Amino acid sequence: xxxxxxxxxxxxxxxxxxxxxxxxxxxxxxxxxxxxxxxxxxxxxxxxxxxxxxxxxxxxxxxxxxxxxxxxxxxxxxxxxxxxxxxxxxxxxxxxxxxxxxxxxxxxxxxxxxxxxxxxxxxxxxxxxxxxxxxxxxxxxxxxxxxxxxxxxxxxxxxxxxxxxxxxxxxxxxxxxxxxxxxxxxxxxxxxxxxxxxxxxxxxxxxxxxxxxxxxxxxxxxxxxxxxxxxxxxxxxxxxxxxxxxxxxxxxxxxxxxxxxxxxxxxxxxxxxxxxxxxxxxxxxxxxxxxxxxxxxxxxxxxxxxxxxxxxxxxxxxxxxxxxxxxxxxxxxxxxxxxxxxxxxxxxxxxxxxxxxxxxxxxxxxxxxx
Numbered sequence: 188x189x190x191x192x193x194x195x196x197x198x199x200x201x202x203x204x205x206x207x208x209x210x211x212x213x214x215x216x217x218x219x220x221x222x223x224x225x226x227x228x229x230x231x232x233x234x235x236x237x238x239x240x241x242x243x244x245x246x247x248x249x250x251x252x253x254x255x256x257x258x259x260x261x262x263x264x265x266x267x268x269x270x271x272x273x274x275x276x277x278x279x280x281x282x283x284x285x286x287x288x289x290x291x292x293x294x295x296x297x298x299x300x301x302x303x304x305x306x307x308x309x310x311x312x313x314x315x316x317x318x319x320x321x322x323x324x325x326x327x328x329x330x331x332x333x334x335x336x337x338x339x340x341x342x343x344x345x346x347x348x349x350x351x352x353x354x355x356x357x358x359x360x361x362x363x364x365x366x367x368x369x370x371x372x373x374x375x376x377x378x379x380x381x382x383x384x385x386x387x388x389x390x391x392x393x394x395x396x397x398x399x400x401x402x403x404x405x406x407x408x409x410x411x412x413x414x415x416x417x418x419x420x421x422x423x424x425x426x427x428x429x430x431x432x433x434x435x436x437x438x439x440x441x442x443x444x445x446x447x448x449x450x451x452x453x454x455x456x457x458x459x460x461x462x463x464x465x466x467x468x469x470x471x472x473x474x475x476x477x478x479x480x481x482x483x484x485x486x487x488x489x490x491x492x493x494x495x496x497x498x499x500x501x502x503x504x505x506x507x508x509x510x511x512x513x514x515x516x517x518x519x520x521x522x523x524x525x526x527x528x529x530x531x532x533x534x535x536x537x538x539x540x541x542x543x544x545x546x547x548x549x550x551x552x553x554x555x556x557x
Contacts, residue, residue, distance in 0.1 A: 194465025199243030230268025230334025470495030
């Protein structure tokens with residue numbers, strides 16, 4: 188079986204940086220799907236953290252329908268992440284209320300929430316099947332895939348997060364490690380999570396959306412969305428040269444080891460020989476030195492693999508970086524029991540074809556037949 192894993196599409200995001208709404212990017216993905224048996228969308232499929240849930244999903248649907256049609260007769264697997272956590276949040280609350288532990292690869296009904304039902308209806312391939320799992324899924328006897336957002340809890344350990352953990356300890360002891368990560372999941376609501384379970388359901392979403400909106404505005408200001416001047420581009424490329432190196436070092440020093448500890452907490456080790464994730468938008472490992480070094484932090488443990496992203500990040504990508512780890516269009520290919528293969532599906536697509544339109548966010552891709 189050939190499985191293609193992609194993540195971090197962030198469809199419908201502000202600023203139009205979700206490249207799958209650019210024709211060249213979508214066609215490249217559809218071409219890649221012609222000879223795969225299964226497509227895995229490993230989190231952050233739709234951008235639902237920017238305060239525009241309905242419009243983001245509406246913008247995403249034409250692209251999702253094209254992907255679903257391209258997978259006719261085959262299988263699509265969806266694993267929600269942190270930016271599309273709203274797809275399953277109400278379902279998770281119901282499970283906790285019923286004291287049902289969340290496993291490492293729990294099956295989620297396609298209609299668990301109205302949002303999820305809308306997304307899966309668009310993606311479901313005719314004559315094929317669609318599955319939803321959370322927080323991760325097994326893609327083979329020894330291959331586990333997770334969006335990777337649980338590592339944030341380990342990377343942002345602060346006095347308040349430790350206080351939150353102690354306050355939630357009695358509940359999570361009765362449930363399980365995945366539930367513990369869920370209750371401490373989002374740094375944007377860490378301060379509120381002590382009381383969030385006793386407040387109306389909209390409270391957490393409100394706090395989270397404020398954080399997401401502020402993040403989007405910050406990116407727009409720094410990236411100068413809609414101002415493609417030569418000076419702005421030169422400034423962004425100078426920042427990208429430094430920012431990408433800094434993120435790489437942080438990932439190697441703390442992120443990869445933290446993800447390994449998450450996998451251990453979830454109980455997928457030692458069964459998993461390979462752990463796939465997204466979230467950090469960094470495709471890898473890109474070479475043998477990475478694969479045998481920082482991406483294999485425990486010589487007796489699993490290899491780690493990241494599927495990159497489908498987002499144009501002007502402060503991480505230079506026009507000459509098509510071979511770089513932050514260039515959009517990353518993917519992982521699994522073939523039976525072979526070692527995962529790292530793919531750069533947009534390597535030959537020029538940056539000009541991936542950048543947002545020069546004015547407001549471009550409309551959704553035309554919902555036409557393949």
